[in-house]
Amino acid sequence: MKKNYLSIDIGGTNIKLAIIDHSGQIRSKKQVRTPHELEAFLAALEEEIRLVKDEIRGISFCCPGKVDTETGRISFGGALPFLNGISFKEVFESKFQVPVSTINDGKAAALSELWLGNLIGIDNGLAIVLGTGIGGGLILDGKLYQGKQFQAGELSFMVKQSDKTSFDDMYGKTGSAVGLIKNVNRVLGTEDLKDGAAAFEAINQKDPSIYPIFESYAKEIAYMICNVQAILDLEKIVIGGGISAQAIVTEEIRKQYRAIRSSLPFLAATLTEVEIDSCRFLNDANLLGALYQLLLNADEELVAHK
Known part of the structure; x- marks a missing residue:
């Protein structure tokens, strides 16, 4: 059974990616440059997801802009205005047959501190x-x-x-x-x-x-x-x-x-x-908080913080 998740933190300069387990332990990390054109951007994400698709059971995103965490739809996009109107859930969920969630990056940082920080x-x-x-x-x-x-x-x-x-x-x-x-x-x-x-x-x-x-x-x-x-x-x-x-x-x-x-x-x-x-977490905060949102969406029993 696949035990890990892929968490993706989208920034104006770099995209950070991490394989994280259910307890919040980061197994591996990498980053790539952020393309600033939508088609190239989505292609880069798909390429990275395909590299790890056989070891993950879900994908979590965080990004700038207003994010409806129920639908995953992004508005405005902050430093990445081409994200306006995009839903990663719609783009990737059926393609990779795993649950997908998205949250604003600042709110992801708060969730990481609530969960583990x-x-x-x-x-x-x-x-x-x-x-x-x-x-x-x-x-x-x-x-x-x-x-x-x-x-x-x-x-x-x-x-x-x-x-x-x-x-x-x-x-x-x-x-x-x-x-x-x-x-x-x-x-x-x-x-x-x-x-x-x-x-x-x-x-x-x-x-x-x-x-x-x-x-x-x-x-x-x-x-x-x-x-x-x-x-x-x-x-x-x-x-x-x-x-x-x-x-x-x-x-x-x-x-x-x-x-x-x-x-x-x-x-x-x-x-x-x-x-x-x-905050306890620095560069990893958004990655962890994004995953916590995915777990909350999935109503996982083990995510309740103490």
Whole structure:
């Protein structure tokens, strides 16, 4: 009997693929470049699936965009607009005779933490995913809450008061981890503005020319957490995304959150401080969360988290 699953994390640059067993153990991983034309994209996926079709009992996808987890249909597609209207379930399920599911990538990250990570046992929590924008997955009553239109947790679209009312004043811009790295590298004079290693080497050394940029960034996320917490009264918030591998990220966000509370005694006296932690899973979070959604869809008995 086939025991494993194929989980596929679709990004704007790369497609990550992993063979994972029912308990969430990753057996093998690889990645390929993401084609940016639909026909070539679907052909690349089919080729990868055929390589492992004899050892899998299901296929799980996560991707950018709004995803109806019931039908698998994708809307918008984020950085991959050609995904708009596509359902991987319709494309691949009958072709390979295995169940197929799809979920938004930010929500997949939250599911991985709920299943096996730092949201285990949490009834009400949030995973914040810091990347090009800010993704999120909201856990309410022990389950992923997606909303009527499958758009709950899209933190990038939180609007701040501004005379301009442009995307530059939304959290997706001011809270962008990619934007942070570019801003730091501009000051450092780094040739590659996307060089995260160079940016965080300076941040971890608390270079006085750039650390205030990082503090300001962390404060943006902290303000957002304050606002979310005032509405939802969560038990725990976990910070994910590539930069969360740097311990200083969660540490500084937590520091700025507490500083905001200290500066507003009435807020601190009224609203209980929420626990802020890092996500357990980094590059594997989306792969694991996507599989958990497939298992939930299949109503597997062993997926109930403890």
